[in-house]
Amino acid sequence: MSDSDSSFAPGHRGVSGGDPPSATEAEGESGSQVSGKWNDRILGLAGLAISVAFVAESRSFTVVGDLGGPVGPSTLPTAVGILFGAISIAVFLLAEDGPSWPTKSAWWQICLVIVSSYIYGQVLEFLGFIVASTAMAIVVGALFRAPMQRLVPMAFVFCVGMAYVFNNWLSLSLPDGWWGGF
Amino acid sequence: MFLAFNLLDGFAAALTPTNIALALVGCLLGTLIGVLPGIGPITGVAILFPITLTLGLDDAATLILLASVYYGSQYGGSTTSILLNVPGEASSVVTTLDGYQMARKGRAGQALAISAIGSFFAGTASVIGLMLFGPPLSEITTRFQSPEKFMVVILAFATVSSLAGRSIAKGLMAVVFGVGLAMVGTDLQTGVTRYTFGELKLQEGMDFVIIAIGLFAVSEVLTLLEDTVKGESIAFQKAERIWITFREFWFSVGAILRGSVIGFFVGLLPGTGASVAGFMSYGLEKRLSDKEGTFGKGDIRGVAAPESANNAAAGGSLVPLLTLGIPGSGTTAVLLGILISMGIRPGSGNVFSDSPELIWTLIASMYVGNVMLLLLNFPLVKLFVKILAIPAWFLMPLILIISYIGVYSVNNSSLDITIMTIFGVLGFLFRKLQVPLAPILMGLILGDDLEQNFRRSLTASGGDYLTFLSGWLNLSILTVAVIVLFLPQILSLIRGSNVKDEFADSGAEV
Numbered sequence: 001m002s003d004s005d006s007s008f009a010p011g012h013r014g015v016s017g018g019d020p021p022s023a024t025e026a027e028g029e030s031g032s033q034v035s036g037k038w039n040d041r042i043l044g045l046a047g048l049a050i051s052v053a054f055v056a057e058s059r060s061f062t063v064v065g066d067l068g069g070p071v072g073p074s075t076l077p078t079a080v081g082i083l084f085g086a087i088s089i090a091v092f093l094l095a096e097d098g099p100s101w102p103t104k105s106a107w108w109q110i111c112l113v114i115v116s117s118y119i120y121g122q123v124l125e126f127l128g129f130i131v132a133s134t135a136m137a138i139v140v141g142a143l144f145r146a147p148m149q150r151l152v153p154m155a156f157v158f159c160v161g162m163a164y165v166f167n168n169w170l171s172l173s174l175p176d177g178w179w180g181g182f
Numbered sequence: 183m184f185l186a187f188n189l190l191d192g193f194a195a196a197l198t199p200t201n202i203a204l205a206l207v208g209c210l211l212g213t214l215i216g217v218l219p220g221i222g223p224i225t226g227v228a229i230l231f232p233i234t235l236t237l238g239l240d241d242a243a244t245l246i247l248l249a250s251v252y253y254g255s256q257y258g259g260s261t262t263s264i265l266l267n268v269p270g271e272a273s274s275v276v277t278t279l280d281g282y283q284m285a286r287k288g289r290a291g292q293a294l295a296i297s298a299i300g301s302f303f304a305g306t307a308s309v310i311g312l313m314l315f316g317p318p319l320s321e322i323t324t325r326f327q328s329p330e331k332f333m334v335v336i337l338a339f340a341t342v343s344s345l346a347g348r349s350i351a352k353g354l355m356a357v358v359f360g361v362g363l364a365m366v367g368t369d370l371q372t373g374v375t376r377y378t379f380g381e382l383k384l385q386e387g388m389d390f391v392i393i394a395i396g397l398f399a400v401s402e403v404l405t406l407l408e409d410t411v412k413g414e415s416i417a418f419q420k421a422e423r424i425w426i427t428f429r430e431f432w433f434s435v436g437a438i439l440r441g442s443v444i445g446f447f448v449g450l451l452p453g454t455g456a457s458v459a460g461f462m463s464y465g466l467e468k469r470l471s472d473k474e475g476t477f478g479k480g481d482i483r484g485v486a487a488p489e490s491a492n493n494a495a496a497g498g499s500l501v502p503l504l505t506l507g508i509p510g511s512g513t514t515a516v517l518l519g520i521l522i523s524m525g526i527r528p529g530s531g532n533v534f535s536d537s538p539e540l541i542w543t544l545i546a547s548m549y550v551g552n553v554m555l556l557l558l559n560f561p562l563v564k565l566f567v568k569i570l571a572i573p574a575w576f577l578m579p580l581i582l583i584i585s586y587i588g589v590y591s592v593n594n595s596s597l598d599i600t601i602m603t604i605f606g607v608l609g610f611l612f613r614k615l616q617v618p619l620a621p622i623l624m625g626l627i628l629g630d631d632l633e634q635n636f637r638r639s640l641t642a643s644g645g646d647y648l649t650f651l652s653g654w655l656n657l658s659i660l661t662v663a664v665i666v667l668f669l670p671q672i673l674s675l676i677r678g679s680n681v682k683d684e685f686a687d688s689g690a691e692v
Contacts, residue, residue, distance in 0.1 A: 070645035121599030137579035146575030
């Protein structure tokens with residue numbers, strides 16, 4: 001394992017994998033800057049919308065009779081919703097300059113991890129832990145620019161090892177799926 | 183004498199072969215977690231907690247393991263601060279100032295050694311402090327009624343909001359968002375389901391472990407993926423000599439002693455936490471000792487002081503955690519959630535008399551953990567440097583798979599993986615928008631306590647909301663909460679710079 005396989009950037013929390021991007025790619029990967037304070041303003045507006053929905057939903061929490069005492073099941077949710085709305089307005093009014101957002105290609109890759117993660121949850125019990133997790137590890141590793149000839153066996157061995165340890169030593173039944181397990 | 187007996191009982195429980203082995207494994211795992219930039223202490227403890235459940239460990243053993251992970255990850259975080267200029271968490275930010283400069287000059291071994299010695303001394307001193315201050319303070323909390331308990335939760339929220347980012351509004355937004363999450367599920371008092379949208383699984387409420395892993399671990403992977411696309415990379419330094427000379431040690435003794443005292447007392451104050459302790463002790467040491475202008479250029483005292491202070495503060499912060507239920511950091515917020523899930527509710531009673539076996543075992547395990555870390559870390563320094571060479575393309579999938587296992591093991595439900603993913607996306611967006619994540623967890627963990635005490639108070643007072651402002655104790659707690667909320671601004675005025683900006687710019691988790 002060479003140092004170039006992985007390196008950590010001083011001053012950043014980031015980790016980078018395999019091949020560095022080309023000069024052109026790197027220039028284009030500086031991240032987009034949403035103008036001025038609109039990030040916080042959008043956050044504030046989204047918070048306000050959530051608070052309105054939260055309070056509206058809380059009005060449907062009713063109990064028959066005097067079960068709730070002076071404070072029913074909707075009292076604190078309503079108060080929390082109103083407070084959240086007030087804070088959201090403050091965030092809107094006190095907006096700060098926006099962050100650097102991921103580039104289009106980074107967004108695609110991030111979305112791919114999210115979608116893969118969702119699909120993983122859906123197919124885990126059918127495919128079983130070993131198959132689903134190895135596939136997931138390969139997808140994520142590929143996005144981190146893994147050399148496939150090393151990633152595939154490492155991911156498989158790791159997942160088989162985890163399945164063995166959890167099923168046999170820790171008595172936690174990870175799903176076997178159609179492929180079977182330990 | 184009573185304390186000594188309790189402590190001896192604690193040692194008897196902590197020094198069983200199983201618990202020693204767990205402390206050893208915890209310290210090793212924790213240091214590994216702290217060293218790896220992809221996993222912070224919060225993530226590490228959150229991922230490991232459900233796994234401890236599958237091990238069938240009793241409560242004391244679980245606490246020993248997770249507390250050891252916590253100490254270990256703190257030390258590991260300092261290691262990356264020194265070797266890579268990458269602070270593992272906010273408390274080790276200040277260590278980068280001189281630690282990384284020492285590493286660049288080929289003195290990484292000495293920096294790591296003084297960090298271990300300072301951490302050991304300060305950690306041990308703070309445990310003695312916890313032992314002395316904890317029980318009497320905990321006794322006071324038994325006098326709290328529901329309104330006081332409600333105000334203490336408000337104080338805890340103010341605490342975490344104040345130091346968790348640049349903007350107080352965003353800190354409060356995060357806390358209230360977390361409280362909102364706590365409202366999801368069946369209301370135990372009336373049986374009404376709230377915000378479940380017909381989903382049976384949601385009737386049980388939101389599990390903090392699933393939310394924590396999503397917010398921290400998954401969002402961390404997404405953040406690092408974005409960094410990978412940017413192509414950020416650089417080679418790191420390697421440590422050569424790993425021991426310090428007696429002269430270097432003697433040179434640092436004053437800094438260690440001062441750092442330990444400052445750290446413990448800063449840690450006692452709710453909300454100040456290890457980060458402030460590190461900055462304060464570094465600032466003081468610089469004023470007292472930096473006659474030749476060597477601080478910031480690789481002065482060993484610039485590592486010894488903050489490392490001692492942040493470890494002493496971590497011990498000190500267990501006093502408000504165990505007595506009032508107020509955590510001083512994201513990791514202790516997770517530990518609080520774990521204690522609550524074990525049926526121990528700090529702040530709602532005297533944990534030192536209600537659960538003496540558990541609490542004194544935890545304290546004794548801290549001594550054991552300190553010794554173990556000191557013994558482990560010197561031989562392992564070179565190994566840690568090698569661990570840093572684990573490629574990101576393997577580390578990131580590994581973190582995700584371990585997260586999936588952790589989440590799946592909570593209820594054997596793949597729906598939990600979907601919920602975790604949703605919170606991973608939210609965590610990523612919140613990081614981008616500089617909304618702190620730890621207060622969300624805090625709101626979720628303490629939201630139920632907030633509501634129960636809110637209801638009890640109003641039931642007892644016949645619906646009179648002024649009950650929360652009656653009595654000197656309520657007003658005092660409220661005053662402290664307001665002061666704590668604006669503490670960074672107050673400290674900035676005193677120090678002439680923005681404490682929050684230093685945290686936020688460091689990119690460290692709070």
